[in-house]
Amino acid sequence: MAATRLDGKACAAALEEELLVRVSACSVKPHLAVVIVGKDPASHVYVNNKVRACERLGIQSTHIALESDTTEDSLRSTIMKLNSDSTVHGILIQSPLPPHMDEESLTDLIEPAKDVDGFHPINLGRLVQGRLDGLLPCTPSGVMQMLDWSGVDLTGKKAVVIGRSRIVGMPQALLLAAKGADATVTIVHSRTADARAECLAADVIIAAVGRPEMVKADWVKPGAIVIDVGINRVDDSSRERGWRLVGDVDPSVGDVASLLSPVPGGVGPMTIAMLMANTVTAAESQHS
Ligand code: NDP
8 A cells, every 4th residue: 555645735835825814814914023043054944934934925024043152141132022022923933042042941931922833831731721722833733734634533543642842742642632633642752662562553643753764664554644743864975965854754654554744745834834823823812
C-alpha cells in the first residue's frame, strides 16, 4: 500500500482563503510583531516566511531584529512596549533565543491576549481546561486542522504522540484527547520502555521528536495515519548546500501507512497558517 500524501501546503492555502475573508471583515488591520534576537540563519528564514505570509493576507507585520548580545532587560522592555501598544495585536518571539536568555520567562511576559504562539501559561491552562476557543499553539493546532481537512475522524482512535514538549507534544496530546476530537492518547517520550510497541498499537501517530527518520516502517500498523512534525537538517554532500531536511519518520513508512504528511510541505506550512489565524483571532477579540 502506498500512503496518500497529506499536503500541508494545500491545507494551508485553503485556510489562507478563509483568513483573507476574516481580515477584510475585521474592523482593524491585524498587526503582528515578530522579534528575533541574533543571527541564526534558520530562524531568519522562518521569520521571513512569517512576514511573507502576513503580506499575502493583508496583515501588518513589524519585524524587530535585535543583536545577539542584547540583554534580557532590553528584550523585556521591548516586550513590555509591544504589550502596551494597542496597535499591535500579536507578539511572537522567535525561538531559539541566545543561551544567555531565559526563553520561558521572557515569553511569559507577553500579554496572553497577544500571545499568538499560544505558549503563555494562561493560554496553555485554558487548553488543559478543554477551552479550545483561545490562542492555541500553532504546530499542534495545525496538525488538528490537517487531520480535519483530510476527513479523518479521530473519535475512539488510538493516537500516539511521540514527544512531550511544551510547544508541540504535550499540547498535541491535549488537543487529540479534547472533547470533540475524542482520541485515546498515549504520550511516548525518552523514558518510554518500548516506543515501537506503543506505535504499533496506534491508529494515528504524531511524531514530534527531533530525531531524523526515527519512526520506521516496522513501527507502524498497516493503514495507520502518520503525521511527521520533525524538521531535522542532515548532511547531504549531493546537495549544493551540503544538507537536506528530513522528518522524524522514515520514508519507508509510506509503504505501510494510509496517510502520511511529508517533510517539507506538511506540518511546516500549517504552523505558519495557524500563526496567521491566531493573529486574526487576536485582532478580532481585541476589537470586538
Ligand atoms: P523537543 O526537543 O523540545 O522535544 C522532543 C521530545 O522528544 C521530548 O519530549 C523527548 O522526550 C522526546 N524524545 C527524544 N528522544 C526520544 C526517543 N528516543 N524516544 C522517544 N521520545 C524521545 O522538541 P520539539 O517538541 O520542540 O520539536 C520536535 C520536532 O518538531 C523537532 O524536529 C522540531 O524541529 C520540530 N518542529 C517542527 C515544527 C513545524 O512547524 N513543523 C514546529 C516546532 C517543532 P523527553 O521529554 O523525555 O526528553
